[in-house]
Amino acid sequence: ETGVTQTPRHLVMGMTNKKSLKCEQHLGHNAMYWYKQSAKKPLELMFVYSLEERVENNSVPSRFSPECPNSSHLFLHLHTLQPEDSALYLCASTVSRGNEQFFGPGTRLTVL
Amino acid sequence: AQSVTQPDIHITVSEGASLELRCNYSYGATPYLFWYVQSPGQGLQLLLKYFSGDTLVQGIKGFEAEFKRSQSSFNLRKPSVHWSDAAEYFCAVVELNDMRFGAGTRLTVKP
Numbered sequence: 001e002t003g004v005t006q007t008p009r010h011l012v013m014g015m016t017n018k019k020s021l022k023c024e025q026h027l028g029h030n031a032m033y034w035y036k037q038s039a040k041k042p043l044e045l046m047f048v049y050s051l052e053e054r055v056e057n058n059s060v061p062s063r064f065s066p067e068c069p070n071s072s073h074l075f076l077h078l079h080t081l082q083p084e085d086s087a088l089y090l091c092a093s094t095v096s097r098g099n100e101q102f103f104g105p106g107t108r109l110t111v112l
Numbered sequence: 113a114q115s116v117t118q119p120d121i122h123i124t125v126s127e128g129a130s131l132e133l134r135c136n137y138s139y140g141a142t143p144y145l146f147w148y149v150q151s152p153g154q155g156l157q158l159l160l161k162y163f164s165g166d167t168l169v170q171g172i173k174g175f176e177a178e179f180k181r182s183q184s185s186f187n188l189r190k191p192s193v194h195w196s197d198a199a200e201y202f203c204a205v206v207e208l209n210d211m212r213f214g215a216g217t218r219l220t221v222k223p
Contacts, residue, residue, distance in 0.1 A: 004155070033210075043202070043213040056210065090155055097209040100146060103155035 003027040004104035006091050012110045013081065021076040021107045023091030031097050032074040034066060037088040037106070049074060050097055081111045115139060115207050118214035125193050126222045133188040133217050135203030144206035145186040147177055150216075151199045159201075162186065173197070195221045 004025045013019050025032065034046040048056035049068040063085075065077040074091055088108050092101040117136045125131055137143055144163050148156040160171025167179040177188045186203060198221045203214040 006155075042215045045210060045212075048210060092156075098144065098206050100158050100161050101156075101211055103148075103157070105155045106153075108153070 004091060004093055004102050006089075006104035006107050008107060009105065010108045010110075012112065013078070014112050015081060015083075017081075018077070018079040020078065021089055021091075021109075023074040023076075023104055025072055025074075025091075025093040025102070025104075027093060027095075027102060029093035029095050029102070030071055031094045032068060032071075033092040033094075033101065034074065034076050035090040035092065037090055038086075043090070047076075048097070055097075078109075081109075083111050085109065086111045115212040116203050116205050116214040118201075118203055118217050120217045121215070122218045122220070124220040124222060127195050128192050131188075131190045131193045131197070131219070133201050133203075133219070135186045135188065135214060136184050137186065137203075137205045138184065139205055139207055142181075143186075145177075145179060146204040146206075146211070147171065147175070147186075147188045148202045148204060148213075149173075149199050150202065156202060159188070193219075193221055195223070197221055 007022045031050040036044045046060045047066045052068050063080050067075040088106045090106045091104040094101045119134050146161045147159040150156045159175050160169050162169050162179045170176050175190050179186050200216045200218050202216045204211045
């Protein structure tokens, strides 16, 4: 039990679809992250939320839209994605930025 | 500039042999350093971390790592590898409040 859950675990979508990824942490943490993991590339930090406020957006295309309604939940809304967006999307949380992060199992996204 | 370098993309060891995975970092201050392991299709699991104090840190699953400031290294070691250790291993450093990861080293374990 990692304390961080992600749904769905697998998602296949067309380029015109709209879908959302969900992350929930049960650890009482105050910061949450979205990462993108593509084959043969380092883990890419996408967004950081601290105390429900977005504190970092690493030049991510606007077709990715995060939402953090409370400190336990984080969403990644997807629309008009491209095939190169296919990847494993990982959510993580931490008690405060700069400490170890706890990861969810990820959502494997395939864009057709 | 890349904060964390893992020079070995892929390493193969025999079961029961010793293991060392290399990690070098570039960071001016005393770094916070981590090793994570990722099994196929899974998220990352923390193996161990270094914040300060004793430079040899013990982690889960029999792993240890040594912080060497003079070499800017934080290598991961295990005296005897088990088949279940086959996975991807990531070194990470906290920089400007967030974690920067190396590209990873894939470990294959031969019977």
